[in-house]
Amino acid sequence: MSISTPATDPILSAEAIAARKPGPFSLAGKSIVTPILLVLILLAIAIVTMMIGSKPFNQVIIDLFVRVILVVGLYVFIGNSGVMSFGQIGFTCLGAYVAAWLTINPVMKKMSLPGLPDFILKTKMEYWQAAIFATIFAAIAALIFGRILMRLSGIAASIATFAMLAMINTIYSNWDRVTGATSSVVGIPIVRSIWPYFTAAAIVIFIAWLHAISRAGLALRAARDEPTAAAASGIDIPKQRLIAFVISGAIMGAGGALTAHSIGVVTPDNFYLSLTFVTLSMLVVGGMGSLTGSVLGVVILSALIQGLRFLEAGVPVGGSMLALPKGLQEIALGIIMIVILVLRPSGLFGNRELTLNRNRSE
Amino acid sequence: MDRKFAYDTMGLDLRENLDIGAALTSVLGRQEAQASGANGAILELNDVSLSFGGISALRNVDLSVRRGEIRSIIGPNGAGKSSLINIVSGVYEPTNGTVRLQGRAYRAIAATRLAQLRVARTFQNLALFKGLTVTENIVSGLAFKRRAAFVTQALGLPWARREERESRERALEVLRFLDIEAYADRLAGSLPYGIQKRIELGRAIVAEPELLLLDEPMAGMTVAEKQAMAAFVRAVNDTFGTTIVLIEHDVAVVMDLSDRIAVLDHGVKIADGTPDQVRNDPAVIDAYIGAVHDEPAEVA
Ligand SMILES: Nc1ncnc2c1ncn2[C@@H]1O[C@H](COP(=O)(O)OP(=O)(O)OP(=O)(O)O)[C@@H](O)[C@H]1O
Ligand SMILES: [Mg+2]
Numbered sequence: 214m215s216i217s218t219p220a221t222d223p224i225l226s227a228e229a230i231a232a233r234k235p236g237p238f239s240l241a242g243k244s245i246v247t248p249i250l251l252v253l254i255l256l257a258i259a260i261v262t263m264m265i266g267s268k269p270f271n272q273v274i275i276d277l278f279v280r281v282i283l284v285v286g287l288y289v290f291i292g293n294s295g296v297m298s299f300g301q302i303g304f305t306c307l308g309a310y311v312a313a314w315l316t317i318n319p320v321m322k323k324m325s326l327p328g329l330p331d332f333i334l335k336t337k338m339e340y341w342q343a344a345i346f347a348t349i350f351a352a353i354a355a356l357i358f359g360r361i362l363m364r365l366s367g368i369a370a371s372i373a374t375f376a377m378l379a380m381i382n383t384i385y386s387n388w389d390r391v392t393g394a395t396s397s398v399v400g401i402p403i404v405r406s407i408w409p410y411f412t413a414a415a416i417v418i419f420i421a422w423l424h425a426i427s428r429a430g431l432a433l434r435a436a437r438d439e440p441t442a443a444a445a446s447g448i449d450i451p452k453q454r455l456i457a458f459v460i461s462g463a464i465m466g467a468g469g470a471l472t473a474h475s476i477g478v479v480t481p482d483n484f485y486l487s488l489t490f491v492t493l494s495m496l497v498v499g500g501m502g503s504l505t506g507s508v509l510g511v512v513i514l515s516a517l518i519q520g521l522r523f524l525e526a527g528v529p530v531g532g533s534m535l536a537l538p539k540g541l542q543e544i545a546l547g548i549i550m551i552v553i554l555v556l557r558p559s560g561l562f563g564n565r566e567l568t569l570n571r572n573r574s575e
Numbered sequence: 576m577d578r579k580f581a582y583d584t585m586g587l588d589l590r591e592n593l594d595i596g597a598a599l600t601s602v603l604g605r606q607e608a609q610a611s612g613a614n615g616a617i618l619e620l621n622d623v624s625l626s627f628g629g630i631s632a633l634r635n636v637d638l639s640v641r642r643g644e645i646r647s648i649i650g651p652n653g654a655g656k657s658s659l660i661n662i663v664s665g666v667y668e669p670t671n672g673t674v675r676l677q678g679r680a681y682r683a684i685a686a687t688r689l690a691q692l693r694v695a696r697t698f699q700n701l702a703l704f705k706g707l708t709v710t711e712n713i714v715s716g717l718a719f720k721r722r723a724a725f726v727t728q729a730l731g732l733p734w735a736r737r738e739e740r741e742s743r744e745r746a747l748e749v750l751r752f753l754d755i756e757a758y759a760d761r762l763a764g765s766l767p768y769g770i771q772k773r774i775e776l777g778r779a780i781v782a783e784p785e786l787l788l789l790d791e792p793m794a795g796m797t798v799a800e801k802q803a804m805a806a807f808v809r810a811v812n813d814t815f816g817t818t819i820v821l822i823e824h825d826v827a828v829v830m831d832l833s834d835r836i837a838v839l840d841h842g843v844k845i846a847d848g849t850p851d852q853v854r855n856d857p858a859v860i861d862a863y864i865g866a867v868h869d870e871p872a873e874v875a
Contacts (some may be wrong), residue, residue: 431707431714431715438703438704438705439702439704441702442704443689443704443718445686445689446690446695446717446718447690447718447720448715449687474757502706544722564706
């Protein structure tokens with residue numbers, strides 16, 4: 214047992230990894246090319262946005278990056294474990310409020326959220342510092358909830374995650390002195406540059422990829438495919454699920470903090486059913502089993518939504534304005550999603566990943 | 576082991592693969608798990624019964640498996656063969672009776688503990704991880720002993736990476752041993768049935784279990800595939816001294832491979848002994864003639 218390992222850093226050079234045959238990161242049959250390509254696509258979008266320089270478009274792309282974070286967060290748990298969770302947006306809610314608590318001007322905070330502990334009332338952090346705390350807070354919450362929920366499987370697990378979401382929403386909608394209940398918490402510093410959002414999305418993509426190729430990710434996908442055989446191989450399924458649940462929770466929390474800073478206002482209902490529905494749709498349409506699917510699912514559906522909004526607002530055609538009736542956007546989106554899923558039941562990408570060589574099996 | 580190597584008669588020369596198998600053993604630095612002389616029982620079932628609601632799948636079954644032997648269990652469909660393996664491996668809890676495995680007695684055991692007791696199994700209906708590659712499937716068989724945590728691995732810490740590499744190397748050796756190296760990076764679910772059955776065997780043997788439970792490893796195979804699989808089963812037994820419990824419908828294969836055979840019918844053990852003893856047992860002949868069978872096989 215005296216095999217030495219080469220001392221090169223595996224994360225730095227993609228070429229070296231592709232060349233080395235049993236390289237540590239080719240284990241999962243997934244290549245580092247995938248996250249690199251995905252990040253490059255987002256980078257291209259960011260650069261184009263900068264060049265266009267339109268404020269509304271800038272906001273659209275910020276929303277897109279935030280959604281990428283949220284959907285990749287969903288993928289880490291749902292995609293790898295195969296357990297549908299309706300509760301992850303609950304962690305987004307937790308993260309968003311932590312960001313609000315830590316970044317709102319103390320004077321304002323004392324008035325709007327007087328029930329906060331003193332040391333939080335006095336604190337005024339930078340948005341990125343607050344985002345780190347939001348991430349940690351959400352991760353701890355995920356650890357606590359996960360310890361209970363991860364024993365469950367199948368539909369029972371899904372319903373329990375939904376109950377968790379409802380619980381978080383109810384608490385935050387009623388805890389007047391700490392969360393402002395259902396009224397908007399305002400005064401969160403707005404971050405208008407797209408780069409923090411892009412950077413966070415890129416980091417999250419790499420974390421999701423690292424998890425997917427790790428022993429934990431592998432074991433989790435094995436358990437997803439054949440739980441009995443996985444258990445017989447000694448895989449501790451609840452533990453592997455918990456690891457993914459916590460990582461997912463952390464990512465959702467970070468996404469929550471960034472959501473707060475992208476709009477400057479939070480209410481509990483920002484982080485409830487409709488956001489759950491939108492993000493899950495993006496995940497499912499893109500392809501639950503694929504990191505590529507979760508990122509590009511967001512890009513494609515966001516583009517569709519934008520396109521439909523544009524039509525709804527009206528396009529000048531030969532002197533008159535042609536506009537889609539209000540509400541048709543949602544209906545059209547629903548129809549498009551159904552069509553995609555009918556044609557490709559496992560999503561646009563299924564469980565395939567974006568790579569450069571096209572000779573991957575199936 | 577006093578059994579002669581007889582691979583040539585099966586139309587296959589596995590000796591080359593066997594060298595690799597032997598190398599595998601030395602890589603692991605493990606002694607052959609062979610209880611020389613003293614033939615202690617590695618597995619014992621005492622008075623085991625199992626029923627599902629009204630259906631009684633097993634009735635007062637006693638079974639003892641000696642270290643190092645190939646122990647087959649045959650019987651018509653629904654006889655309770657799979658149930659028996661499922662009890663040993665912690666999938667089912669018997670209604671009555673105890674199992675004694677590696678000196679440990681239990682009625683029910685957590686399925687995840689089995690690997691630590693150096694027991695591995697395959698499934699009657701393929702249970703491969705279809706969304707993973709062949710190598711990943713095999714590596715998963717080492718899950719119970721891999722220690723590196725997610726964080727150490729993500730950071731690429733040296734020992735996590737060494738563990739990763741060793742797992743992969745071991746998997747590769749198993750793939751060579753089973754002659755399926757060519758499929759290493761393919762998705763398991765996309766491969767032909769016969770290959771999938773071999774991958775499943777690979778996943779079970781990669782951790783070098785002391786006891787291997789095989790539930791119909793040759794079902795649905797062509798004659799050539801069956802011969803190859805039989806040769807692998809024997810090779811695993813010979814090279815690693817692995818004790819094997821084999822469920823199989825093809826009586827000819829069973830007669831050829833087994834040291835001892837137990838015959839189940841309607842949940843009752845109706846015969847037990849060497850292939851010759853079982854072959855001539857009238858109760859066995861009755862059970863086989865009286866039963867509808869998916870793969871009719873000559874008993875005598
Ligand atoms: N999970 C279960 N629930 C209900 N009944 C079961 C279950 N598993 C097995 N049985 C019943 O127990 C009996 C024995 O089944 P078992 O699968 O052990 O038979 P077998 O000998 O492996 O048959 P085969 O050769 O068809 O694989 C059958 O009557 C079967 O229907
Ligand atoms: Mg069976």
